[in-house]
Amino acid sequence: MTDTVATAVVKSGMTHLFIPGPTNVPEPVRRAMNVPMQDMRAADFGALTLPLFADLAKVFKTSRGRVFMFPSSGTGAWEAGITNTLSPGDRVLMSRFGQFSHLWVDMAERLGLEVECIDLPWGAGVPVDTYAERLTADREGRIKAVFVTHNETATGVTSDLAGVRAALDACGHEALLFADGVSSIASIDFRMDDWGVDLAIAGSQKGFLMPAGLSFVGVSEKALRARKTAGLSRCYFDFDDMARMNADGFFPYTPPTQMFHGLRAALDLLFAEGLDNVFARHRRLAEGVRRGVFAWGLDLCARKPDLYSDTVSAIRVPEAIDAREVIRIGYERYRTSFGSGLSQLAGKVFRIGHLGDLNEVSCLAALASAEMALCDAGAEIEPGAGVAAAQSWYRQSILPQAQAVAAE
Numbered sequence: 001m002t003d004t005v006a007t008a009v010v011k012s013g014m015t016h017l018f019i020p021g022p023t024n025v026p027e028p029v030r031r032a033m034n035v036p037m038q039d040m041r042a043a044d045f046g047a048l049t050l051p052l053f054a055d056l057a058k059v060f061k062t063s064r065g066r067v068f069m070f071p072s073s074g075t076g077a078w079e080a081g082i083t084n085t086l087s088p089g090d091r092v093l094m095s096r097f098g099q100f101s102h103l104w105v106d107m108a109e110r111l112g113l114e115v116e117c118i119d120l121p122w123g124a125g126v127p128v129d130t131y132a133e134r135l136t137a138d139r140e141g142r143i144k145a146v147f148v149t150h151n152e153t154a155t156g157v158t159s160d161l162a163g164v165r166a167a168l169d170a171c172g173h174e175a176l177l178f179a180d181g182v183s184s185i186a187s188i189d190f191r192m193d194d195w196g197v198d199l200a201i202a203g204s205q206k207g208f209l210m211p212a213g214l215s216f217v218g219v220s221e222k223a224l225r226a227r228k229t230a231g232l233s234r235c236y237f238d239f240d241d242m243a244r245m246n247a248d249g250f251f252p253y254t255p256p257t258q259m260f261h262g263l264r265a266a267l268d269l270l271f272a273e274g275l276d277n278v279f280a281r282h283r284r285l286a287e288g289v290r291r292g293v294f295a296w297g298l299d300l301c302a303r304k305p306d307l308y309s310d311t312v313s314a315i316r317v318p319e320a321i322d323a324r325e326v327i328r329i330g331y332e333r334y335r336t337s338f339g340s341g342l343s344q345l346a347g348k349v350f351r352i353g354h355l356g357d358l359n360e361v362s363c364l365a366a367l368a369s370a371e372m373a374l375c376d377a378g379a380e381i382e383p384g385a386g387v388a389a390a391q392s393w394y395r396q397s398i399l400p401q402a403q404a405v406a407a408e
């Protein structure tokens with residue numbers, strides 16, 4: 001009897017979700033979605049949707065461009081962006097250093113673009129210098145678009161998007177600038193207008209604190225003009241149909257109204273905290289996770305500190321350990337979901353998603369659970385070491401904030 005009691009896996013309490021999307025949905029957002037169905041052609045429907053468009057533009061930091069919402073995951077927004085602006089055979093400059101940048105290249109090829117792809121070791125970031133060389137060498141302007149995976153979620157790498165804009169400007173290149181901001185927009189500093197981003201992609205289930213199912217595409221004036229000559233086929237994702245209906249707050253097809261109510265609540269939360277504070281929180285919480293990882297004596301997949309992502313950490317496990325075991329044990333014994341190592345990183349890394357609705361104690365829980373799973377999987381790390389390092393960082397870095405609040 002005692003044995004069964006001692007070995008039973010605890011089923012009470014909550015399951016902890018530390019994958020980099022879908023992220024934890026805050027209660028006010030969940031509750032906001034629990035409303036009766038409504039008529040999406042009612043005259044007052046725009047009262048719900050028009051402010052959402054305006055507020056999304058604030059999050060993307062664009063006053064000159066606009067943001068479309070599609071009922072899809074982020075991948076649909078990639079497709080919308082490409083098919084509305086480019087033509088078959090168009091040359092595009094891309095780089096591949098993780099599963100998401102890899103999938104984006106794959107989509108561009110399958111849609112019929114001629115992809116000039118720079119392959120890098122996974123854990124690297126967008127090669128700004130190589131982009132600059134390629135763009136400078138392209139005197140006839142054959143490259144029509146340059147793609148940047150701003151935050152590579154598979155490796156925990158944030159790239160220098162502003163640097164790519166500077167490279168384009170330095171040689172006066174006219175190519176469109178595409179940014180995948182699915183795991184950065186609303187969590188990490190992102191400035192569509194300042195950085196001259198022509199197409200910015202995001203999804204509801206990461207920094208936007210919602211379930212999967214809505215995607216957002218920020219489109220500059222230049223990218224909107226490009227659709228006039230863009231020859232790729234499109235129908236469901238056509239910007240023209242969308243723009244026509246969106247003018248009065250409507251959609252060309254049945255939109256996910258529950259999601260709009262959730263988005264309203266999510267945007268209210270983001271603005272109440274203040275975007276800059278949201279970014280600072282992500283930075284500070286991520287730093288605690290990193291300190292925890294280093295205290296274990298482990299390393300991140302991201303190759304250098306200036307690439308470290310504030311929304312996700314991909315943690316390399318010791319050679320002798322299979323990261324899949326760590327993830328399995330975390331889930332089965334400790335009711336904690338960690339992100340897996342994707343594709344070539346399978347078994348080599350596990351990921352802690354630290355974006356969205358979370359605080360110090362959530363991150364400490366993630367580290368505590370990871371420590372137990374790592375130890376159980378055979379890693380020689382000292383239980384408590386990571387948690388202690390993160391605790392010390394959180395305590396030390398909260399003091400200036402607490403004092404500022406007290407002084408108000």
Ligand SMILES: *Cc1c(COP(=O)(O)O)cnc(C)c1O
Nearest residue numbers: 073074075100151153182183203
């Ligand atoms: C999650 C993610 C995607 C894909 O989004 P889906 O919503 O799963 O289609 C694309 N790019 C990045 C960087 C992501 O993190």
